[in-house]
Amino acid sequence: MAESSSTGIPSPLPMRIEHDLLGTLQVPADVYYGIQTLRAVQNFQLSGVPLSHYPKLVTALAMVKLAAAEANHGLGHLKTTKYRAICDACRQIIQGQHHDQFVVDMIQGGAGTSTNMNANEVIANLGLVSMGLQQGEYQHLHPNNDVNMAQSTNDAYPTAIRLGLLLEHDSLMSSLEMLCQALAGKGREFADIVKMGRTQLQDAVPMTLGQEFHAFATTLNEDLGHLSRQVPALLSEVNLGGTAIGTGINADPRYQHLAVEHLARISDHPLVPAYDLIEATSDMGDFVLFSGMLKRLAVKLSKICNDLRLLSSGPRTGLNEINLPPRQPGSSIMPGKVNPVIPEAVNQVAFEVIGNDLALTMAAEGGQLQLNVMEPLIAYKIFDSIRLLTKAMDMLRTHCVLGITANRERCSELVENSIGLITALNPYIGYENATRIARVALESGKGVLDLVREEHLLEEGQLTEILRPDKMVAPVQFLTSGNE
Structure with missing residues (x-):
């Protein structure tokens, strides 16, 4: 609400009237989105996460619209004045401007139509402003007829x-x-x-x-x-050019490959047309x-x-x-x-x-x-x-x-006190001896190495060599022939 300077009483914000299939709505005069975006905002208050939460998605939408405009202009279907206005608007969005105008909830009915129209309306209104006109004057640059030319949400x-x-x-x-x-x-x-x-x-x-x-x-x-x-x-692989269901209705036969070529150049990604749209x-x-x-x-x-x-x-x-x-x-x-x-x-x-x-x-x-x-x-x-x-x-x-x-020190302590150390000795004292030593160690609380020493199963020099760090953590050549 704006405030009257004379009374201090809040006064209504300036609005503009827009119409669509279902009738008319008042849209805030200063926003760049339009009536279809506003309906989506009113309908889908679900995740609380708007499109603007993902800037790369917003940027990609603008790149798609820019590529479509370049293709349509190159084919002679989009007038130069409209083309320039759309290009100017898309480039502003690609540069990170006006992302706050992408207000539709990420979760929405309609297979993404609300997202597509949010982009179409913002680009159309930005383009109108660049043409010296007012938002909502769609007779000069239309969200569907011009920005969405040869496209479908799909x-x-x-x-x-x-x-x-x-x-x-x-x-x-x-x-x-x-x-x-x-x-x-x-x-x-x-x-x-x-x-x-x-x-x-x-x-x-x-x-x-x-x-x-x-x-x-x-x-x-x-x-x-x-x-x-x-x-x-x-x-x-993208389906741009397929329009509604992949048949390419309402698009020039040359449009698909041209639009995808432009999009690959604009985005600097090697995009290609889908084989089966x-x-x-x-x-x-x-x-x-x-x-x-x-x-x-x-x-x-x-x-x-x-x-x-x-x-x-x-x-x-x-x-x-x-x-x-x-x-x-x-x-x-x-x-x-x-x-x-x-x-x-x-x-x-x-x-x-x-x-x-x-x-x-x-x-x-x-x-x-x-x-x-x-x-x-x-x-x-x-x-x-x-x-x-x-x-x-x-x-x-x-x-x-x-x-x-x-x-x-803690790592070393755990190694020295571990029953698992017996596995390193297994190839030298044999599985039966190793199993018995492990059992005795568990029952008595004695260390594995102490028990091996008590039973004279290995010489001290052998133990020292076997227990070298580099010997215990990688495959090695055994010091003896094994179980004897």
């Missing part, structure tokens, strides 16, 4: 989703690569620290703390490789596969965070082999307690991503015939997963991994 929207994901992909890959490097760095830093490996939460055999962290880096590097190689190819309009399989890859990454991150929490547990009554950087006090009642809050938060992000994958999978399955009307949920969930994973990996790297330190 080809413009999924093309923008694919392009938006490609634009987001770079950030995801950068965050994952830096996390891999940080974990590999810890692997090198801890390379000489011998500790006990564990299976089923029980003592297994010795390894180095460096090997453990190197394995974390390796498993994430696998995903880095898969995502780097597969995702660009997976998302590069009808299939490409209805099939969501690429999004399912991409989401599955994000879920796999989330599962691996969560497992690593579980391990970090276990390895740092204690500090007095747990494993306490590593120290995580303290980030905040851990209790409102227990003084001195510090919790592993960063790995815990990453765990929760992973659970969210796994849930997003299930929701996306159900949405992909929920399509019928020539269109999947659940595509807005697919877009929402996959963009959300990328955003969460990117932020979580950056947080894990900067607030946790880079500051991890090792408790060398």
Whole structure:
């Protein structure tokens, strides 16, 4: 509400009247969206997450509209004055301006029509202003006739989703690569620290703390490789030009290839026209596969965070082999307690991503015939997963991994007192002797090495050589012929 300068009483904001199929509405005069966007805002107050929450999706929408305008102008269907106005508007959005005008909820009915019209209306009104006209004067530049020329929501929207994901992909890959490097760095830093490996939460055999962290880096590097190689190819085939169901109705026969060529140049991504536009309009399989890859990454991150929490547990009554950087006090009642809050938060992000994958999978399955009307949920969930994973990996790297330190003495103590140490002696004293020594150690509380010495099963020089760190954590040539 505006305030009257004479009375101090609030007065109505300036409005403009717009009309559509259902009638007329008052639209705030200063906004760049129009009546169809306003109806969507009134209808879909669901997630509370507007399109503007994902800037790369908004940018991709503007790129699609710019490519369409260039193709239509080049084919002689869009007048130069309108073309220039649309180009000016799209470039402003691509540069990051006016994203706050993309106000429609990510979850919406209509298979994305509200998203497409939000873009069409904002671009039309920005274009009108650049022409020296007022918002809403659509007789000079129309959201449907001009901005949406030769398009349908059903080809413009999924093309923008694919392009938006490609634009987001770079950030995801950068965050994952830096996390891999940080974990590999810890692997090198801890390379000489011998500790006990564990299976089923029980003592297994010795390894180095460096090997453990190197394995974390390796498993994430696998995903880095898969995502780097597969995702660009997976998302590069677009159905722009298919219009309503893939038949290309209302588009010039030359439009599809020309529009996709322009979009590839504008976005700097190697986009190609879909081979079968009808299939490409209805099939969501690429999004399912991409989401599955994000879920796999989330599962691996969560497992690593579980391990970090276990390895740092204690500090007095747990494993306490590593120290995580303290980030905040851990209790409102227990003084001195510090919790592993960063790995815990990453765990929760992973659970969210796994849930997003299930929701996306159900949405992909929920399509019928020539269109999947659940595509807005697919877009929402996959963009959300990328955003969460990117932020979580950056947080894990900067607030946790880079500051991890090792408790060398604690690692050594656990190795020396572990029953699992007997496995390293098994090739030299035989399985039967090793089993008996392990049982006696468990029953008596004596150390494995003390019992081996008491029974003179190995010479001290042999023990020293066998228990060298480099001998226990990699394949070696046995010192004796084995069981005798």
